[in-house]
Amino acid sequence: MPPLQQFLDLAAAIAPEHRYRTVYDTDLHVLMPGKEPIDADTLEAFSRIAFTGRTVVDLGCNFGFFAFQASRRGAAHVLGVDCEPRVLEGCELLKRHFGLPHVSFERHDLDDAASPLLARRFDIAMLVEFIGKTFVAENRVASALAFLERLSNRELILSVQKIYWIRKELGTTPRRMRERYAPRYVDGGDFLLLDYVRDFFAPRWRMEALSPMAEGYEKPRKFLRFTPEHSHA
Numbered sequence: 257m258p259p260l261q262q263f264l265d266l267a268a269a270i271a272p273e274h275r276y277r278t279v280y281d282t283d284l285h286v287l288m289p290g291k292e293p294i295d296a297d298t299l300e301a302f303s304r305i306a307f308t309g310r311t312v313v314d315l316g317c318n319f320g321f322f323a324f325q326a327s328r329r330g331a332a333h334v335l336g337v338d339c340e341p342r343v344l345e346g347c348e349l350l351k352r353h354f355g356l357p358h359v360s361f362e363r364h365d366l367d368d369a370a371s372p373l374l375a376r377r378f379d380i381a382m383l384v385e386f387i388g389k390t391f392v393a394e395n396r397v398a399s400a401l402a403f404l405e406r407l408s409n410r411e412l413i414l415s416v417q418k419i420y421w422i423r424k425e426l427g428t429t430p431r432r433m434r435e436r437y438a439p440r441y442v443d444g445g446d447f448l449l450l451d452y453v454r455d456f457f458a459p460r461w462r463m464e465a466l467s468p469m470a471e472g473y474e475k476p477r478k479f480l481r482f483t484p485e486h487s488h489a
């Protein structure tokens with residue numbers, strides 16, 4: 257059976273909560289709808305990353321959309337990482353369908369502080385569309401950022417929603433958020449995630465927005481690039 261058909265059969269048997277990203281063919285036509293399609297702004301922001309000749313790790317890769325894109329854009333090697341074995345099986349089938357030899361997939365858990373992945377270094381470490389409402393509400397953001405930071409000395413890419421409405425989106429209260437985070441990140445009913453992420457990496461890394469940004473609340477996640485504040489090159 258061709259790898260694409262095997263993928264579609266496998267994906268149909270995977271629980272919907274693990275089928276996050278819509279799966280596209282090389283020409284961007286939909287192979288399997290997911291919870292989250294790719295939009296033009298995301299592709300535009302992603303196109304601003306220079307992948308040629310670089311080694312890349314994509315944490316929480318789901319069906320590997322960004323890992324495959326990085327490989328198509330000339331990365332020397334891309335490692336896609338996820339904790340779901342069946343999702344990773346799907347990635348292997350898609351890799352065969354796409355014929356992209358310089359992508360591999362491994363199972364690792366970002367919650368594992370002793371993960372063997374933490375001994376490795378990549379030119380670019382990515383954490384895309386990983387930090388969401390639950391992560392923010394439960395204050396698991398710092399550990400995910402710390403994991404990402406261990407994997408590259410050169411470039412970190414992540415996407416986050418700038419601001420969350422605490423009651424409506426996070427389902428909690430400003431008082432609870434002030435117990436979990438420094439009060440400066442709680443502004444009335446808003447939680448200022450972008451500021452938190454920027455400050456987490458400062459002064460070691462400088463933040464640059466790859467997505468256009470307006471003032472105040474904006475819903476879609478924004479792509480950010482962090483590069484070392486003091487280059488040792």
Ligand SMILES: C[S@@+](CC[C@H](N)C(=O)[O-])C[C@H]1O[C@@H](n2cnc3c(N)ncnc32)[C@H](O)[C@@H]1O
Nearest residue numbers: 276277316317318338339340365366367384385
């Ligand atoms: C919201 S999806 C993002 C998918 C992908 N980055 C994208 O934008 O298409 C998050 C992915 O991270 C994986 N994941 C969640 N917790 C994880 C953990 N602790 N370690 C590794 N992967 C994890 C999930 O299985 C899921 O595939």
